[in-house]
Amino acid sequence: MNETDGKSRDGVKGLVRGLLRDTIGSLEDGSLQPHEGDLVDETVRDVITEAEVRKVPDGGRLLLREGVLITPLASDQIVSRKINIRYQPSRSASNVRRVIAIGVDHGGFEIKPQIIELLIGLGLQVRDFGTNSPEPVDYPDIAHAVARAVADGICDLGILVDGAGIGSCMAANKVPGVRAALCYDASTARNSREHNYANILTLGARMQPIHAILEIVGVWLATPPGEERHGRRVAKIDAIERQYLRQISS
Secondary structure, three states, rough: OOOOHHHHHHHHHHHHHHHHHHHOOOOOOOHHHHOOEEEEEEEHHHOOHHHHHHOOOOEEEEEOOOEEEOOOOHHHHHOOOOEEEEEOHHHHHHOOOOOOEEOOOOOOHHHHHHHHHHHHHHOOOEEEEEOOOOOOOOOHHHHHHHHHHHHHOOEEEEEEEOOHHHHHHHHHHOOOOOOOOOOOOHHHHHHHHHHHOOEEEEEEEOOOOOOHHHHHHHHHHHOOOOOOOHHHHHHHHHHHHHHHHHHHOO
């Protein structure tokens, strides 16, 4: 590692620590307490059913923890009654270290150690899904493993790296419950979390220099899900997914 990369990495760490501190503080300082009686806090629940949604007035707000399972009927109510969803990162808010899944193919193998170093330096736990050598592997296998870990709640968020980032993004998004986003700069990283509640970041190792990739990772991790109107739109994305899953199973 040269001196420039070291300075860039230290700068990214400092930026992310500050943003994470601000994010966690905003969740603990009462800023998300009910406003005019329209917010219902259900962050203690692992599954949201119709019963919980019925507590929220039409057009009101429902505060959930990240990774919660919303039943199809509950999701339909959320959309039809225009209920706004706000997500609270569960592990950060409880001072438990978040677990990040990482997976790379041979195209991303060389930069994986530097990403892991950044994650550990931020106080995050890392679960490594490979690959562990420069020998060619099939990116869909790696992407599927990481996506399942995130969708099943084993890991909070995931990061995938291949040559261009496109194939891993496509493969991960085939797993229900995954919202994988290919990001190529800080702006797209921030947008994917704030507007789309992305839970997996995909990167192209051959598309950007390492300092840019580390910045993308840092900004993505530090950006919380956005305000209520974004949650309502993400709920519609999830509803589309469930619609086709029901057709397949019927």
